[in-house]
Amino acid sequence: MPKIPKFDFSKLKGILKLGKETKKESTPSTDAPSKEKPSGEKGIKGLLEKIKYFISTFWHRKVLFFTFLGVVVLIVAFGILLSRPKVPETFLSEGTQTVENLIISIPPGAFPYEKSFKVRVVPGNSVQGMVSSGNFVSPIYELIPNDGRYDMATLPIKVRYYFPSNLIGSNDSNALAFAGLSSDGKVYNIIPGSFIDRDSRGYFVEASFFVVPRWLGVVSVPGKVLQTGIQEVYRVVSAYPPLLIIPGSDANFAGYYQSSKVTPLSTWQGVFPDRSIYVYKYPLSDTKSYNYTRAFRTFQQSEPMQSPIVFEAERLAQELKRYSNVQFDVLAHEVGGLILYYCLAMHPEIKNIRKVAYVSTPFYGTNVVDPRLATTIYASKPSAAALLYSLPESVVATIQGYLKSYIEAINIYYSDILPNSELLKRLQYLPYRTDIPTIAYMGNTPPLSIDVGGSLFEKFYPELTLNLGDGVVTRNSARLPYMTLKIFNGSWNDFYSSEPFIEEIKKFFAFEIPEIPAYKDDTFAERVKSEKEKILERFITSGSTESFYVDEWKIGDNPYIKFLRTYNYPGTQVAVYGGIVYTADEKGLYVAGTRVWEEFVIGLKETIEGVSYGTQRKVYYRKLADTVTFEQTPADDFIATKDYAIFAKPRDNNKIDFVDNTGNVLVTLQGVYGRVIYDGNELLFVTNREVYRYFYGIKYTAPLGLRNSYDITYAIVADDYIIATTRAYGLLVFDKMGRYACVGEGWIGNLGLYRSGNFIVAVGDSFITLIDFSARRIHRIVEDVAGIVYDATVWENKIYLMTSEGLLIYKIG
Known part of the structure; x- marks a missing residue:
């Protein structure tokens, strides 16, 4: 290999040197005279010759040439890279x-x-x-x-x-x-x-x-402004109650369309053309404005439960009070149903709701919103998951898309509707608004042809199982114990537009325009309290713990209760008189399971020597074949006897007037809702704050303190004591001097109290408790009864439980 000569860089200086010396060394001398050229022309020509010579020299030394060229290219490229902006x-x-x-x-x-x-x-x-x-x-x-x-x-x-x-x-x-x-x-x-x-x-x-x-x-979207609260969509001059729609994450349920070019439209106008239509708007999926966000932040600072549903429930309560002169029928869907229920339960003073239909409302939560479960299938390839979970590949892909879209649509509300969330646990302790006729509805088909029945996913997602769920709720989560549940073909986001459902909702919201009564001057004045009432009306701020012995039993083990039989009687209400069983629901009144009256029946209960019940226009006393009729009046509760009827009528300032059928005020009690109870011996007027023994004119007031307050739900008299259940599932016991004790809080059923022989039976939505008051012993039955309890009553030594599984009869004692 020929040796490459080294290049002497010191010669480069000489090569680049300008002047006649370089030219003389490279050109032979001559004595011939030459014509002198202008200096500028000689300079340019000389410079070009030197550049030519420089390039020629570099070309002959090719290694040096390409090395130099590469260095120049690198310098230029590096400069370009430095000049380009860096991607953040x-x-x-x-x-x-x-x-x-x-x-x-x-x-x-x-x-x-x-x-x-x-x-x-x-x-x-x-x-x-x-x-x-x-x-x-x-x-x-x-x-x-x-x-x-x-x-x-x-x-x-x-x-x-x-x-x-x-x-x-x-x-x-x-x-x-x-x-x-x-x-x-x-x-x-x-x-x-x-x-x-x-x-x-x-x-x-x-x-x-x-x-x-x-x-x-x-x-x-420039110019967009957040709209919240009750918005009027369609107005019609009519005597029929307006319809209020409270949607959830399915925007189509509201049927609401608004444009700057047309008036607002609602699909519900076609269903109820004679009614005004309102929509409660809140930003479930829309962007929340700065003012809305600030209001929510302020609420979170003052409320221990930082729930968007609780926040919206309070805002809805303010709106309903703003429309206090309007009586609404309400159709609430999914999350909107939870907002409405919490609002009504926490604000019993709201009386401008006539009827409520809850549609696919997850009262006990829904698994489809749990991202922990969703990740088990979302991260899988459809083909692999199909084999693992025994599902068709197309169903797996559909489930993945549905779970993602539903969870994202619910956004920050997701943690509130997880099963056993703090909100739903708290909701179970809220009092039922039995003064408002209510029905729950759901579908029987998951959306998008999904069905996980027979697969490993059926346990995780009953909501996605055919005939068990509709994509959001199951039969167990779609209603609370006191509600009737009706199921329709379709999924949670489409069955409400089906013809059968529309016909059903028309029937439920049916309204008969009342006749206008003749003018009558209201001359009675509010009754002045007697000195006796002033003495007994007091808040007792001190109390002692009452000692009770508590035994835990299963139903079959307890010697004092024996199951007798089940009757497949229709209804959600029950009363017994003379051994005859009366049941009732929105379809009518039944005697021993046979319908004898076809009309929406409310308030079925035992009264003095008979039973009492009401319809939209009348209140009835019934003893076997004998009936007495009174005019119905707007009230929280009522009772009819053969001689008179008594109504619990709310008024302003958290007071309840108990009035007879002539309008005479019998007593006014503190409270936000009222109840009239016949306990088998005497009439009791009950509010959440007070109990009044009508025959004796004695009043008891629940204690109210800084740490504890007791909202009463039911009361009876036993051995001259007042026994009352509380919203917190406890017992309040008052002696005749008004002193009180509290016991059993957290596990005493608060639907009703019934005396049978030596026992008091406390009834919950799925359990019963036997209380031997004289012996101060509580028999806590830890085994649930069959089905969900709607109502109860006693006759002689038997207790009758109206449940979702029929009428259950037990012998007591």
């Missing part, structure tokens, strides 16, 4: 990271395995070809998982974007929302539940999601 990006697995104005937070344990993401701003030229960026007011961010899998998290991932305040215009605006782009970048979907807030850095919009989208950004 960050990496995170857990915790919080920032990319420009975007903050993303992944809570610890969000994924059950090691997982990280690269988050970067998508360069502007890469955005072209995606969805039109005209609606986006932020950069588009790309989220790239290290394993390439866009799985579902078990905890919500939060994103926040700071924006200039001029993008919203006002603090009631909800014009901004996070949106995720489809995998091909051509479509974007708003992430439900975004909200607008502000901190020391400025305004921001924030959202939560469980499945990380590939691309993410913030979109704007």
Whole structure:
């Protein structure tokens, strides 16, 4: 191999040197005279010759030439790279990271395995070809998982974007929302539940999601303003009660359409053309404005249970009070049903609700909103999951999409409707509003042809099992014990538009326009309290614990209770007189299972020498074949005897007037709801605060203290003591001097108290308790009775339980 000569870099200086010396060395001398050229021309020509010579020299030394050329190219390329703007990006697995104005937070344990993401701003030229960026007011961010899998998290991932305040215009605006782009970048979907807030850095919009989208950004709808509260959709001058719709996550249920070009429309107008239609609007899926967010934050600071459902329930209560002169029939769906129920239970003073229909309302929660369960199937390939869970591959893929979309649609409400959530536990202790006729409805078919019956998933998702659930609720979760449940063909988001359901809801909300009575001057004045009443009306702030012995039994083991038989009688109410069993429901009155009266019957109970019940227009006393009729009046409760009727009528300032059928006020008690009870010996007027023995004119007031307050639900007299149940499932015992003791709180049934021989029977929604009061002994029956208890009564030594499984009869003593 020929040896390459080394190049002497010191010669480079000489090569580049300008002047005649270099030329003389390379050109032979001559004595011939030459014509002198201008100096400028000689300089340019000389420079060109030197450049030519320099290049020629480099070319002959090829290694040096290419080395020099490579260095120049590298310098130029490096300069270009330095001049290009750097793409902002960050990496995170857990915790919080920032990319420009975007903050993303992944809570610890969000994924059950090691997982990280690269988050970067998508360069502007890469955005072209995606969805039109005209609606986006932020950069588009790309989220790239290290394993390439866009799985579902078990905890919500939060994103926040700071924006200039001029993008919203006002603090009631909800014009901004996070949106995720489809995998091909051509479509974007708003992430439900975004909200607008502000901190020391400025305004921001924030959202939560469980499945990380590939691309993410913030979109704007200029001029949009959040609307909340009861909104009038359709007005008609009519005597029929208006219909109030309270929707859930299914926007179609409201049937509500609004545009700046047309008047608001509702599909329910076609069902109820003679009624005005109202919709209660709240931002379940819409972006929450700054003012709404601030109100929610203030509520969370003052309320131990920081629940959006409780927050909305309080706002709904304010709205219903604002419309106190309007009597509504209410149709509530899914989450909207929970908001309504909590509102009515916590505010018994709200009396402007005539009837309520709860549609697919998860009173005991729903598993389809649990992301922990969803991750077991979402992360699987449909083909693998089909084999593992014994399901068709197409069903697996559909389940994956349905669970993701439902959980995202519920957004921050998801934790409230998980089974055994704090909200639902608390809801079980709230008093029933039995003064409002109520029915629960559900479907029998999961949506999208899903059916997990016969698979391993049936245990996890009964809501997705044919004939057990409708996609959100099951038969066990769709109603509370005192409610009648009706089931229709279809899923939670479509059966309500079926013809059978529409006919049923028309029937339930049917209204007979009352005749206008002749004018009558109201001349009676409020009765002045006697000195005796003033002495007995007091709050007792001290008490002692009453000693009771408690034994725990199963029904079959306890010697004092014996199951006799079951009758398959229809109804949800029961009363017995003369050994004849009366039952009742919205279809009529039944005697020994045979319908004898076809009309919506309410308030069936035992009265003095007979039974009492009512309809929309009349109140009836019945003893065998004899009946006496009185005019019905708006009241929380009533009772009829052969000589008179008594009504519990609420009034302002948390007081209840107990009036007879002539309008005479018998007594006024403190409280927000009232009840008239015949305990087998005497009449009791009961509110949540007081008990009044009508025949003796003696009043007892429940204690109210800083730590404990006792809301009474039922009461009877035993051995000259007042025995009362409380909303907290306890017993209050008053002696005739008004002193009290509390016992058994947390496990005494509060639906009713019934005396049979030496025992008092406390009835709950699925259990009974025997109380031997004279012996101070409680027989706690820990075994549930068959079915859910709607109502109860006693006759002689038998207790009759009206349940979802029929009429159960037990012998006591």
